[in-house]
């Protein structure tokens with residue numbers, strides 16, 4: 001008998017490849033950019049087209065499955081994570097070339113379509129890039145560590161102050177360097193691959209991080225809230241690191257704030 005969920009993972013990888021082709025083609029033509037929550041929260045027709053392509057394809061094969069998709073939520077669909085089999089989809093994450101999918105947080109797929117790198121993780125079975133097993137860095141010294149982060153799309157003055165202040169404190173620990181791939185999913189894959197020791201961000205959404213978070217734990221890393229408690233996928237805050245020691249030193253530098261949760265009820269007009 002085929003292993004449980006293997007058909008779902010195979011489908012996720014196949015649809016990621018199909019979507020990657022659409023994204024690569026669109027890079028030559030699609031320049032129609034619209035805004036969502038703010039002037040720097042952008043969406044293109046390709047984001048919407050790719051999300052629909054994935055949802056249609058999954059529905060045909062697994063009609064009972066549910067979805068949390070970035071563009072569907074932006075269009076008013078609920079962001080409810082229940083015990084039903086649920087696909088969490090970010091059709092394009094970051095600079096128009098990354099593509100994360102998570103299924104009920106037991107498997108994750110991130111396809112970096114320009115590099116043709118397919119990252120796949122399954123709970124309890126490891127994380128892989130193009131078939132090669134991933135392992136986090138074994139660095140234990142924060143001063144020799146590289147930390148990834150992003151500014152995100154929040155331009156509220158108080159939040160920006162805290163983001164800069166946290167970054168200044170992290171830089172001055174000192175750490176060896178700071179990076180940002182422009183994609184939460186890829187930053188998490190960089191932690192899982194051992195290319196950076198840690199990644200933190202406040203303001204991300206569940207679809208930005210669900211797939212990459214599994215990549216990190218399956219590669220031997222840790223996840224927590226930016227204030228050190230347990231990670232809450234809907235809280236829009238994440239810290240991932242190669243080990244707890246590195247994570248806790250970063251926690252000590254972060255000035256946290258609390259964005260509106262992904263699962264908050266819709267705001268009254």
Ligand SMILES: O=P(O)(O)O[C@H]1[C@H](O)[C@@H](O)[C@H](O)[C@@H](O)[C@@H]1O
Nearest residue numbers: 092093094150152153183184208
């Ligand atoms: O909106 P996309 O490009 O799917 O996701 C990105 C967020 O918008 C941005 O705020 C965040 O910094 C980035 O990490 C994330 O991938």
Ligand SMILES: [Mg+2]
Nearest residue numbers: 090093094208
């Ligand atoms: Mg995203």
Ligand SMILES: [Mg+2]
Nearest residue numbers: 090091092093
């Ligand atoms: Mg996106």
